[in-house]
Amino acid sequence: MDQLNYNEQQQFQKIVEQKQMADFMRLYTSLVDRCFNDCVNDFTSEKLTDRENSCLTKCAEKFLKHSERVGTRFQEQNQKLMSQMRQ
Amino acid sequence: MSFLGFGSQPQISTEQKISAAEAELDMITTMFNQLLDSCYRKCFDKSYNTEDLTQNESLCIDRCVSKYFDANVKVSESMQTVGRSGVLQQKK
Numbered sequence: 001m002d003q004l005n006y007n008e009q010q011q012f013q014k015i016v017e018q019k020q021m022a023d024f025m026r027l028y029t030s031l032v033d034r035c036f037n038d039c040v041n042d043f044t045s046e047k048l049t050d051r052e053n054s055c056l057t058k059c060a061e062k063f064l065k066h067s068e069r070v071g072t073r074f075q076e077q078n079q080k081l082m083s084q085m086r087q
Numbered sequence: 088m089s090f091l092g093f094g095s096q097p098q099i100s101t102e103q104k105i106s107a108a109e110a111e112l113d114m115i116t117t118m119f120n121q122l123l124d125s126c127y128r129k130c131f132d133k134s135y136n137t138e139d140l141t142q143n144e145s146l147c148i149d150r151c152v153s154k155y156f157d158a159n160v161k162v163s164e165s166m167q168t169v170g171r172s173g174v175l176q177q178k179k
Contacts, residue, residue: 008105073153
């Protein structure tokens with residue numbers, strides 16, 4: 001990506017921002033789906049039970065922490081791979 | 088873009104460079120999202136007793152990411168071998 005000149009970098013930055021927004025939406029909808037499927041299975045009431053509520057909170061928080069940790073490790077591994085390729 | 092009749096360009100145009108960078112970004116994003124999903128499926132049970140990552144889960148994540156990268160390298164090596172042997176080119 002370092003071959004892009006200043007103007008091209010500006011243009012690319014806009015694309016990156018749009019994609020980040022789309023990716024954030026994707027993360028959100030997939031998280032709703034994941035936690036709903038893992039936590040909500042009882043349809044004897046139309047309201048979430050206390051148990052389901054607490055499960056949803058834990059599921060969402062756990063997944064976000066998972067995402068953060070994977071992100072850190074991903075960057076580390078990526079840097080390692082890049083430096084190996086340059087050798 | 089010579090196939091559209093614009094003639095071949097000696098250097099790569101801005102659009103081509105940006106679309107290449109975009110494709111790379113898309114590939115990394117897709118890979119990251121798949122990695123996120125795969126390691127979540129492999130490292131977590133669905134009891135959700137705590138909102139924190141347990142020690143086992145953290146350890147599993149670290150190993151999962153490392154192995155995912157190794158698998159990535161292995162597959163790319165296999166694909167290069169296939170590419171060199173010309174199996175894919177013969178279809179042209």
